[in-house]
Amino acid sequence: MPSPFARVTADDLAAFRMICGDGNVLTEQAELDIHGADETEDLCFPPEVVLRPETAAQIQAIMRQCSRRRIPVTPRGAGTGLSGGALPVNGGVSLSLAKMNRILEIDTSNLVIVTQPGVITQVLQEAVEAQGLYYPPDPASRGSCFIGGNIAECAGGPRALKYGVTKDYVLGVEAVLPDGSLIRWGGKLLKNVTGYNLAQLLVGSEGTLAIVTEITLRLIPLPKERVCLVVPFDDGQAAARALTKIFMARLTPSAAEYLEGAAVRCAEAKFGKSFPQSDAEAHLLLELDGNDRAQLDKDATSGRCAVGSVKR
Numbered sequence: 679m680p681s682p683f684a685r686v687t688a689d690d691l692a693a694f695r696m697i698c699g700d701g702n703v704l705t706e707q708a709e710l711d712i713h714g715a716d717e718t719e720d721l722c723f724p725p726e727v728v729l730r731p732e733t734a735a736q737i738q739a740i741m742r743q744c745s746r747r748r749i750p751v752t753p754r755g756a757g758t759g760l761s762g763g764a765l766p767v768n769g770g771v772s773l774s775l776a777k778m779n780r781i782l783e784i785d786t787s788n789l790v791i792v793t794q795p796g797v798i799t800q801v802l803q804e805a806v807e808a809q810g811l812y813y814p815p816d817p818a819s820r821g822s823c824f825i826g827g828n829i830a831e832c833a834g835g836p837r838a839l840k841y842g843v844t845k846d847y848v849l850g851v852e853a854v855l856p857d858g859s860l861i862r863w864g865g866k867l868l869k870n871v872t873g874y875n876l877a878q879l880l881v882g883s884e885g886t887l888a889i890v891t892e893i894t895l896r897l898i899p900l901p902k903e904r905v906c907l908v909v910p911f912d913d914g915q916a917a918a919r920a921l922t923k924i925f926m927a928r929l930t931p932s933a934a935e936y937l938e939g940a941a942v943r944c945a946e947a948k949f950g951k952s953f954p955q956s957d958a959e960a961h962l963l964l965e966l967d968g969n970d971r972a973q974l975d976k977d978a979t980s981g982r983c984a985v986g987s988v989k990r
């Protein structure tokens with residue numbers, strides 16, 4: 679069956695250079711190989727060209743050109759995805775958001791941040807924490823992934839337990855549709871309850887619906903104190919049940935992660951570091967947060983009692 683897509687021609691490359699500038703149109707094989715892979719194991723689908731636009735207007739022009747010519751476009755954040763979303767499986771354009779990496783506003787009156795998609799998640803978190811605010815979603819890749827990639831994958835980490843995941847913080851988006859039109863949904867308001875929730879439609883859409891060019895995220899006050907616990911168990915089932923017991927003891931950990939003993943021992947061997955009581959069958963990694971240190975220490979101690987059959 680013939681491909682429904684067109685190949686990128688010299689005329690297309692000339693058009694892309696007019697739109698983004700020569701330096702932002704990459705055709706070297708090394709670049710194509712890098713942009714043909716993400717962290718999904720052993721897969722590589724090199725694009726025909728990598729584009730690095732710097733503005734939403736440039737993305738609109740790229741999408742108009744590609745839509746008219748039927749050239750496939752795959753948006754790309756930092757390429758840390760584990761589900762192959764950034765792989766240009768049909769060739770065409772890898773559209774990198776790496777150059778749209780500015781935080782546009784931290785609004786401390788409305789407790790929101792407005793950002794471009796190419797900002798590294800940890801950079802965004804540290805910027806708001808410097809203002810006493812908090813953006814909790816914490817994928818383990820936060821030191822390298824982009825906030826735009828987090829939106830497209832609805833990323834989350836251990837703090838999902840108390841604080842939720844990316845979708846719980848998205849108040850508004852600006853995005854470019856495949857035909858090049860620019861749309862804005864939502865914004866700096868919490869109670870946005872009428873009409874379709876189109877911002878949320880883009881969350882988790884893996885770049886299949888639109889290219890996100892600006893994001894408005896809800897922030898919360900930064901808790902002053904944190905306590906971390908590593909609780910070893912003789913039995914994995916008991917570790918899982920312990921979490922319910924902790925909730926029933928009226929404690930809500932700010933983060934929780936279940937660690938299998940075998941995985942802990944593998945990590946020790948690989949990284950040459952030791953983990954407390956690594957001979958245990960399982961561990962719960964728990965974090966409590968709040969503003970009162972004495973209360974947190976008390977909660978942490980009573981939490982340990984609540985979990986029941988700990989190893990030692």
Ligand SMILES: Cc1cc2nc3c(=O)[nH]c(=O)nc-3n(C[C@H](O)[C@H](O)[C@H](O)COP(=O)(O)OP(=O)(O)OC[C@H]3O[C@@H](n4cnc5c(N)ncnc54)[C@H](O)[C@@H]3O)c2cc1C
Pocket residue numbers: 716717752753754755756757758759760762763764775795816817818819822823824825826827828829830831832833834835883884885886888889890891
């Ligand atoms: C070591 C490691 C640990 C990880 N830990 C976690 C974890 O704890 N929790 C978790 O949820 N994930 C985790 N991940 C997966 C990954 O980091 C996340 O999915 C992250 O959100 C991807 O962001 P990215 O910028 O790298 O996006 P990419 O991998 O570049 O792209 C991911 C998807 O988003 C789309 N996309 C990117 N930017 C845009 C945009 N601006 N507009 C539209 N679509 C876009 C792409 O087309 C693709 O479909 C981990 C990955 C690694 C390698």
